[in-house]
Amino acid sequence: MNSPLRIADFAGKRVAIWGFGREGKAAIAAIRSRLPALPLTLFCSVGEADAARTFDATLTVRGEEPDAVAFAPFDVVVKSPGISAYKPALLAARESGIHVTSGTALWFAENPHARVVAVTGTKGKSTTTALLAHLARSLGVRTALAGNIGMPLLELLGQSAELWAIELSSFQTGEAGPVELGVITSLYEEHLDWHGSRERYIEDKLKLASVSTQLLVNATQASLLERTAGHPHRIVFGSEDGWHVAGGFIGRGTRPVFDASALRAPGEHNALNACAALAALEAMGFDAVKAAPALATFRPLPHRLQPLGEHDGFHWINDSISTTPQATLAALGSLVGQAVTVIVGGHDRGLDWHDFVAAMKAHAPHAIVAQGSNGPRIARALREAGVTVEETTDLATAVARARALTPPGGTILLSPGAPSFDQFHDYADRGQRFAEMAGFDAHDIVGIEGLGIA
Structure with a gap:
């Protein structure tokens, strides 16, 4: 990114927006609120063009993916997070002097004095961010919950909070800062299609460290400790001298503070997420021990090891947010001792399934059903290792097969370890469809609670 640019700096400039998802709409609305007469050009898909014209009749809408020639007339490009910063058109735009920014970068430029905890990580970031907001609010702290978790920061432009709990994806970590506290919950390979390589993904994630006054990291990951060892104000969670899980309790040093079995979000990895949130709260100067009892009232986020209930004699769990093999392993780890059929597979981004x-x-669990575009690759690797696996083409067939394989009273777990784009719009769509296939009302899967400022 170039030097920070505020919306007021757009005055008199030729501005393009790339992307018409929720982030793109938030950017258009934010710019319009400050510079209502500024001409804006939107690049979006052909299928979105009519909706874009309805959203803002003054937009110049181009239903196409822009290239360097299309960007040449502009001074500024505001891109959505899902559009890779490494696309040739954006690289060429920067090279030619065009300022490429984003909704995340604009919000940080507009709010340089906000008290921000920015949370990232391959897994655990959404739950940790939501836990932090929940705990802070239990202390009466006016807290914002926003970012990649489901509310673009620009939707809160002009609003104030004592504490900002912000989730950042790997697409956004290079656009943030400065922040008072950066949190990295975990680090595995992910989103290789956006970043281009495993090493670049890790480098992009760790960009958060360079803009964080304090940095909180997971002490149980040796590679993460090694990569962040040079930060001058690094603190950790998951170690015995800080917030950690031991003997069934979440504790601070030698002091047991909270019975981990009282967490409604199951599994030791969620207890570790709670440790991260408590450590972050403490690092920001709040009384984490006083806040800890509020962990008992935290509702698990939808699509993240979400128990749907019992239907047709089976227990159903929706973990559609699982987009890495490590996330699937964590889900299975939380269900040890149960007869589990796990459904894996989805969009193939070339991730390594060796550890899985x-x-x-x-x-192995009771049964494994592989489906989706990378299902054959997963199934082949399992068979070569001597592991029994069923292979189907799509999620609907996989659910039917899981019903046949699972004993009465057993658990059917959707934890794909892969994105949803081979069959569904996004992970939420996949999770809702899974719930319907299981016999539940998908409308009961509510969105994330607490988004915004409270």
Whole structure:
């Protein structure tokens, strides 16, 4: 990114917006609120063009993916997070002197004095961010919950809060800052299609460290500790001298503070997420021990190890947010001792499933059903390791097969370890469809509670 640019700096400039999802709409609305007469050009898909013209009749709408020639007339491009910063058109735009920014970068430029905790990580970031907001609010702190978790920051432009709990994806970490506290919950390979390589993904995630006055990281990940060792104000969670999980309790040093079994979000990884939130709260100067009892009233986020209930004699769990093999392993780890059929597979981004296969070889669940575009690759790797696996083409067939394989009273777990784009609009769409296939009302899967400022 270039030097920070505020919306007021757009005056007199030729501005293009790329992307018409929720982030793109938020950017258009924010710019219009400050510079209502500024001409704006929107690049979006052909299918979105009519909706874009309805959204803002003054937009110049181009239903196409822009290239360097299309960007040449502009001074500024505001891109949505899902559009890779490494697309040739954006690289060429920067090279030619065009200022490329984003909704995240604009919000930070507009709010340089906000008290921000920015949370990222391959898994655990959404739950940790929501837990932090929940705990802070239990202390009476006016707290904002926004970012990648489901509310673009620009939707809160002009509003104030004592504490900002902001989730950042790997697409956004290079657009943030400065922040008072950065949190990295975990670090595995992910989103290789956006970043281009595993190393670049890690580098992009760690950009958060460079803009964080304090940095909180997961002490249980040796590679993360090694990569962040040079930060001058690094603190950790998950170690015995800080917030950690031991003996079934979430504790601070030698002091047990909260019975982890009282968490409604299951699994030790969620207890560790709670440790991260408590440590973040403490690092920001609040009484984390006083806030800890509020962990008992935190509702698990939808599509994240979400128990749907019992239907047709089976227990159903929706973990559609699982987009890495490590996330699937964590889900299975929270269900040890149960007869579990796990459904894996989805959009293939070339992630390495070696660790998953090795874990399944050592201790497989009751049954594994592989589906989706990378289902054949996962199934082949499992069979080569001597692990029994069923292979189907799509989620509907996988659910039907899971019903046949699972014993009465057993658990059917959707934890794909892969994105949803081969069959669905997004992970939420996949999770809702899974709920319907299981026999539940998908409308009961509510969105994330607490978004915004409270």
